[in-house]
Amino acid sequence: xxxxxxxxxxxxxRIGAMVLRYWYLxxxxxxxxxxxxxxxxxxxxxxGFLQSYVTENATFFARAGGTFIGAVLLWDLLFRGQLGFSIxxxxxxxxxxxxxxxxxxxxxAEFVIALMAMSLVRLAIGMVPVTLVAMWFxxxxxxxxGFALAAFFLNLILTSxxxxxxxxxxxxxxxxxxxxxxxxxxxxxxxLTCVYYPVATLPYALQIVAWALPPTYVFxxxxxxxxxxxxxxxxxxxxxxxxxxxxxxAVAAFLKLLESARxxxxxxxxxx
Amino acid sequence: MxxxxxxxxxxxxxxxxxxxxxxxxxxxxxxxxxxxSITALLxxxxxxxxxxxxxxxxxxxxxEGRVSVLGTDMAQNRHSVLHRMNFESPYVDMPMRLTVRQxxxxxxxxxxxxDVRGRIGELANDLDLNEFLDRPTGKLSAGQxxxxxxxxxxxxxxxxxxxxxPTASLDPDTADxxxxxLEDYRAAHGATILLAxxxxxxxxxxxxxxxxxxxxxxxxxxTPQNLLAKYGRKNLExxxxxxxxxxxxxxxAAQ
Numbered sequence: 088x089x090x091x092x093x094x095x096x097x098x099x100x101r102i103g104a105m106v107l108r109y110w111y112l113x114x115x116x117x118x119x120x121x122x123x124x125x126x127x128x129x130x131x132x133x134x135g136f137l138q139s140y141v142t143e144n145a146t147f148f149a150r151a152g153g154t155f156i157g158a159v160l161l162w163d164l165l166f167r168g169q170l171g172f173s174i175x176x177x178x179x180x181x182x183x184x185x186x187x188x189x190x191x192x193x194x195x196a197e198f199v200i201a202l203m204a205m206s207l208v209r210l211a212i213g214m215v216p217v218t219l220v221a222m223w224f225x226x227x228x229x230x231x232x233g234f235a236l237a238a239f240f241l242n243l244i245l246t247s248x249x250x251x252x253x254x255x256x257x258x259x260x261x262x263x264x265x266x267x268x269x270x271x272x273x274x275x276x277x278x279l280t281c282v283y284y285p286v287a288t289l290p291y292a293l294q295i296v297a298w299a300l301p302p303t304y305v306f307x308x309x310x311x312x313x314x315x316x317x318x319x320x321x322x323x324x325x326x327x328x329x330x331x332x333x334x335x336x337a338v339a340a341f342l343k344l345l346e347s348a349r350x351x352x353x354x355x356x357x358x359x
Numbered sequence: 360m361x362x363x364x365x366x367x368x369x370x371x372x373x374x375x376x377x378x379x380x381x382x383x384x385x386x387x388x389x390x391x392x393x394x395x396s397i398t399a400l401l402x403x404x405x406x407x408x409x410x411x412x413x414x415x416x417x418x419x420x421x422x423e424g425r426v427s428v429l430g431t432d433m434a435q436n437r438h439s440v441l442h443r444m445n446f447e448s449p450y451v452d453m454p455m456r457l458t459v460r461q462x463x464x465x466x467x468x469x470x471x472x473x474d475v476r477g478r479i480g481e482l483a484n485d486l487d488l489n490e491f492l493d494r495p496t497g498k499l500s501a502g503q504x505x506x507x508x509x510x511x512x513x514x515x516x517x518x519x520x521x522x523x524x525p526t527a528s529l530d531p532d533t534a535d536x537x538x539x540x541l542e543d544y545r546a547a548h549g550a551t552i553l554l555a556x557x558x559x560x561x562x563x564x565x566x567x568x569x570x571x572x573x574x575x576x577x578x579x580x581x582t583p584q585n586l587l588a589k590y591g592r593k594n595l596e597x598x599x600x601x602x603x604x605x606x607x608x609x610x611x612a613a614q
Contacts, residue, residue, distance in 0.1 A: 096438075104468030111461045112454065115495070178454070186451035187511070190416050191469045192442045349420040352379065355413050355450055 101193050105201030109175050110208070123213035127163045131217050134159040135225040153313045155283065156227045161239055161309060162282045164214060165302055166273045168247030169254070171209035172202045173269035176255040180263055189354050195345060199338070202255070203248050210244075235312050238323040239305045245330035246301045247273075249337040256344030260353055282306050301326040301333065367430055369394040369519055369551035370415060375424035377410050377575075384410040386575035387424065392568075394518075397545060397552040399562040401595075402572035403603050408555040409450070411572070412521050415553070416446055428519055442470055447512040448523035452504075455497025459488060459507050462496055463514060470515035482510040486540060502533035509537060513544060520544075522554040526561060534558070538565055559595040569595065571602050578602050 113119050138155035179185045188198065221227045229236060254272060258265045279293065280302035286294055297303045304326035308319045348354050368391035377385040385407040392398050400408045413419040415426050417437040426433040431440040453462045460479060467475030483489045486506045491499055496507060505525070512520060525541070526534035538561060545552055556562055562569060563583050571579040571586075579586060579602060583595055590598045600606075 098471070100471065101469050104465050107468070108454065108457065108461075108465040111457050111465070115456045182454040183450075183452040184454050186418060186448065187453065187466070188469075189418055190441065190446055191466065192438060192471065193469050194438060346420070349418065352377075352384075352410070352413065352419045354418045355409070 096194065098192075098194075098197060101197045102201045102204065105193065105198065106204050106208070109178065109201075109205045112178060113209075113212075120212065123167075123209055124216055127160075127167060127213050127217045128220065130159050130163060131156065131221055132224070135221065135227070139225065153227050154310055156221055156225055157229065157232075157309050157313055158282050158306060160214070160218060160221065160229050161243060161305060162277070163217070164210065164240065165243040165247050165276070165280075167210055167213055168206050168244045169251045169273050170269070171206035171213075172248055172251030173254050175202050175205040175209075176251070177258065177266060177269060180258060180266075185259075185354060195342060199252060199341065202251065206244070206248065206251065232312065235308070235318050238320075239309060242301050242305050242323060242326040242330055245327075245334055249330070249333045252334075252337040252341045256341035260344040260348045260351070262353060276300060276302060279303070280306060285310060299329070301329040304329075367394065368392055368427075369396075369429060370553060371425075371427040372411070372415065373425045373427075375411065375414060375426065376422045377407075377414060377419060378422045383575050385414070385421075388572070388575075388577050389424075390570055390577065390580060392551055392553060394551050395545070395549045396568060397541075397554070397566045398568040398570060399566040400553060400555045400570050400572060401557075401559075401562060401599060402578075405574070406572040407575040408572055409448075409523055412446075412448075412523050412553065412555055416444075416521060417441075442515060443517060444519040444521065445470075445512045445515055445517040446521040446523070447508045447525055448521075449527055450523065453496045453507060453511060456495055458493050459496055459499070459510075460492045462507070463510060466511050467514055472515055478514060479510075482513060485543075486510050486513075501528050502530065505529055505533070505537060509540065516548055518548075518550055520550050520552045522552065522556075524556055525554060526556070526558060534561070541565065559599060563595050571599070573602060 134155045138153075179188060218229050221229065232239070250272060251269075254265075254269050257268060279297050280300050281289065281297055282302075286297050286303060286307060289297055304322040308322040308326075311317045311319045311322070370390075370392040372391070373389050374387050375385055375389070376387045377383070388407075388411065400411060402408050410419060414421050415428065415433070417426075417433045420434070428437075429440050429443055431437070433440075457465070463479045463482070464475055467478060472478050479492075483492055486509060488506060488510060491503055496504065499507065509525070512522070522541075526537050529537065541552065542565065544550060552565075554562075554565070567582060569579075569581065569583055569586055570577055579589075581589065586595065586598050587593070590601050592598050592601065
């Protein structure tokens with residue numbers, strides 16, 4: 088690695104140091120690694136078997152083959168992306184290490200980028216084996232979606248990071264009493280982003296809310312691809328625009344919450 | 360070597376206040392520390408020592424006032440100076456599952472140290488860490504953990520070192536050993552050290568200046584010798600008790 092001036096505004100080396108820290112931690116604990124794979128695998132198997140059952144008994148679902156497994160894989164990508172970000176952050180709170188980091192030359196933007204990188208690492212460890220099992224058990228190859236998968240992935244991971252950034256800021260400001268948000272906040276999006284059913288299923292008022300959420304466009308796009316064999320670039324473009332807005336808002340909120348934590352003295356505390 | 364001019368204070372605190380909803384932690388204090396000095400911040404629990412140190416580090420934003428470290432305003436530009444300072448505090452830990460070597464490597468990279476491996480080797484020799492360098496940090500004894508925290512605090516050869524109760528919960532032998540290392544480090548690098556402590560023997564041995572705090576204000580500020588003379592006491596512990604119990608200086612007591 089290079090040796091930059093420590094005072095410079097942005098340092099890949101400092102980001103690498105944080106990624107290394109989380110890598111050491113993951114490597115040292117097999118339960119942490121197992122946890123990455125366990126739940127996505129259970130989800131995929133359950134929805135996969137359900138889909139196998141209904142496709143044998145309903146003509147529409149026979150035509151819509153793969154939507155359940157596709158939905159569960161993309162949902163897990165969204166959920167696990169946020170969880171990967173938030174858990175890496177929470178590791179610092181659990182370890183009472185936040186003061187060391189905040190007192191070091193590490194900048195907030197570098198910390199956030201390191202957490203984003205770890206979210207990708209954790210996703211790769213958790214999701215790749217699950218997608219391979221989906222191919223083997225249910226003949227569903229998510230990689231055959233090609234460019235569309237890349238568009239889905241980009242939009243979902245951006246949303247997951249935005250949520251992760253805001254949750255981290257709230258925990259930093261309010262202490263570990265807010266930790267539960269990291270585990271549960273994404274489930275608010277589960278019904279609203281129409282993971283398993285079309286947006287038209289929702290009452291009109293909730294449809295407006297749904298279209299304000301980037302993942303909705305991804306799940307609608309996935310259904311269009313798997314049922315109608317059409318890639319909806321317009322949906323992906325809208326999702327991206329919303330994601331850019333939300334991501335910028337999340338970063339601004341994180342910086343505000345960090346400043347507030349400094350004012351409240353929360354960075355010296357790690358309890359409730 | 361330090362990059363600062365001799366006349367410039369290493370740490371300057373001006374009218375520093377911290378008011379929380381629950382009350383005032385620090386009520387407008389000012390002091391300046393000479394580069395290369397060792398100063399103690401003393402006071403009972405709740406006197407405002409830890410909050411003062413946290414404000415100097417930039418972990419807590421002052422309600423009013425200004426902190427300058429090595430000529431840099433901490434509120435405006437703390438990131439330009441953080442690589443030249445470091446700290447140790449019982450309020451923070453190193454990640455417990457990481458080995459000592461892994462922790463030091465991570466922090467070495469965070470502080471931009473050119474030869475991290477070499478520096479870890481130096482510190483392992485200086486602070487006697489070799490025996491447990493590859494052991495998880497969480498499995499060390501209190502004394503070993505303190506040595507590791509000190510190694511982290513010295514990794515970047517800081518010009519300013521902030522220590523919050525650096526020998527708390529250590530046995531007298533280990534505590535003495537730590538004090539010797541701090542003296543050696545200051546002598547070798549000309550570092551400015553500010554330490555908060557409840558150990559008066561430690562303060563008498565290490566510090567050339569003592570700032571006594573009580574309820575968020577500075578009650579007295581002098582050399583240990585002058586404080587002993589002023590209060591007519593034989594040791595700093597008695598001076599500490601005089602101040603904590605509001606007994607005032609010797610001349611007042613005589614009246």
